[in-house]
Amino acid sequence: MDFFIIKRAFILNYKKLLTISGTIKNDINKPMSEFSALLINNSQIPIEEVEEVLIENNSYIAFTFKLDGFNESLLEDIIKYQEGREIEII
Secondary structure, three states: OOEEEEEEEEEEOOOOEEEEEEEEEOOOOOOHHHOOEEEEOOEEEEOOEEEEEEEOOEEEEEEEEEOOOOOHHHHHHHHHOOOOOEEEEO
C-alpha cells in the first residue's frame, strides 16, 4: 500500500485548485507516473497535475486537484489535516 504524507494543503482561489504537498511512502518504489488519485474518506480524487514545491528550503511533491465537484465537507477536512497525516495514494 502506498501513502502520501502531507506537509501542507492549501487552495489557489484564482486558479480554482486545491494543492496538497508532501512526500510519498511506498513499498516498491513505484514511479510517479503510475499514481493517479488520492483516496480520502472513501472518495477517489483524481490528481490533475504533479509539481515540485519548495517549503522551508526542502523540496516536496505537490499534487493539484480541480475544486469543481469537490464536496465542501471533504474540502474542509483536507484543509484541516495536520502535517504528517498519511493518505492512501493509488
